[in-house]
Amino acid sequence: MTKNSPTSYRHAVVTGASSGIGAATVRRLRSDGWHVVAVARRADRLEKLAQETGALAYAADVTKDDDVAALAAFVAGHGGLDTLINIAGGARGADRVATAHNDDWEWMFEVNVMGTMKMTKAFLPALRKHRRGTVLNLTSTAGLAAYEGGSGYNAAKFAQHALTGALRLEEVENNLRVIEVAPGLVQTEEFALNRLSGDKEAADKVYQGVEAPLTAEDVADVVGYAVGLPHHVNLDQIVIRPVAQAANHKLVRQG
Numbered sequence: 001m002t003k004n005s006p007t008s009y010r011h012a013v014v015t016g017a018s019s020g021i022g023a024a025t026v027r028r029l030r031s032d033g034w035h036v037v038a039v040a041r042r043a044d045r046l047e048k049l050a051q052e053t054g055a056l057a058y059a060a061d062v063t064k065d066d067d068v069a070a071l072a073a074f075v076a077g078h079g080g081l082d083t084l085i086n087i088a089g090g091a092r093g094a095d096r097v098a099t100a101h102n103d104d105w106e107w108m109f110e111v112n113v114m115g116t117m118k119m120t121k122a123f124l125p126a127l128r129k130h131r132r133g134t135v136l137n138l139t140s141t142a143g144l145a146a147y148e149g150g151s152g153y154n155a156a157k158f159a160q161h162a163l164t165g166a167l168r169l170e171e172v173e174n175n176l177r178v179i180e181v182a183p184g185l186v187q188t189e190e191f192a193l194n195r196l197s198g199d200k201e202a203a204d205k206v207y208q209g210v211e212a213p214l215t216a217e218d219v220a221d222v223v224g225y226a227v228g229l230p231h232h233v234n235l236d237q238i239v240i241r242p243v244a245q246a247a248n249h250k251l252v253r254q255g
Contacts, residue, residue: 009132011035011081012227013071015062015119016088017055018045020188021138024220025087026055032224037075040088062088062115072122083134083227084123086116089160091142091153091195100152108156116160120167128174132231136179136223137164141239144182147248153195168236177234179226184241185251187213209253213242 012029016022018040026038026049036055039062040046046057058074060067075081089112092104116137127133142150143157161180168178187207196202207213219240226235244252 009082009130010228011037011079012083012085013037013039013075013081013119013123014085014087015039015115016086016138017049018042019190021183021186021216021219021223022087023049024216025085025223027053028217028220028224029227030055032228034083035079037071037078037081039071062086062119063110065118068118068122072126075123076126080126080130081123082127082130082132083136084119084127085136085138085223085227086119087138088115088119089138089140089156090191093152093197094149094195095152096149097151105152105155108152109159112156113159113163116163124171124176127176128171131175132177133175134177134179134227134231135167136181136227138219138223139164139180139182141182141184141241141248144239145248150248175231177231179235180237181219181223181226182237182239183214183219184239184245184248185210185213186216186219188216209255210242210244210251211254212244214240 012034014022014026014036017026017038026036029036030053037058038046038049038055039058039060041061043059046059050057056078058071060071062068092107093101095101120135137160139161140157142153143161146154164178164180222238222240
């Protein structure tokens with residue numbers, strides 16, 4: 001089966017699909033002819049996306065065992081899958097270790113790490129049986145290099161990065177393709193706003209003066225390309241940044 005083969009079995013589950021990169025990925029895959037189950041907690045947003053794209057909507061919290069089990073049963077009853085795309089995640093707070101908030105750290109580990117693990121574990125039997133399965137995890141450049149004020153998010157994304165690498169080693173005998181996409185600065189409607197407790201002024205400053213930060217669509221294009229390649233081609237790790245961001249700590253701002 002090749003990327004453009006009309007007989008390709010291309011059934012994907014995309015988490016974090018109610019906004020940002022997740023929603024953009026659903027749109028990209030549907031435009032490429034994929035069958036998509038779009039997953040997120042906010043049912044109203046999912047329904048709008050489903051009406052727009054023709055994806056199947058399923059409201060679930062990826063950190064809750066019962067929700068994940070019910071989702072796996074739903075997917076099995078609607079054509080199964082060959083591709084799992086774990087995009088659900090996020091950051092809370094920009095505190096240093098000295099002023100870290102336990103609740104923020106616990107939330108970041110639950111969503112970024114435990115959610116990815118629970119989703120992957122639930123769908124591994126189906127992906128193994130398929131013998132041409134793919135798992136793509138959206139991590140972050142925050143999981144590759146630490147920065148001041150990022151300790152909690154760094155820790156969660158480093159853990160998700162490590163999980164991804166271990167999964168690739170553990171499942172290669174099952175012909176499972178494991179891809180990591182690690183974006184740098186991406187301007188979406190919610191990421192910085194959620195991280196900074198809804199402070200719009202502070203969130204806007206994250207992107208202030210950056211000539212062209214990445215967009216959700218930029219990242220979705222990379223995700224779509226990576227999972228659309230012939231199965232024997234594995235893009236182990238893709239780092240994507242705006243040109244203005246040479247490293248986590250090196251960001252050029254105009255004016």
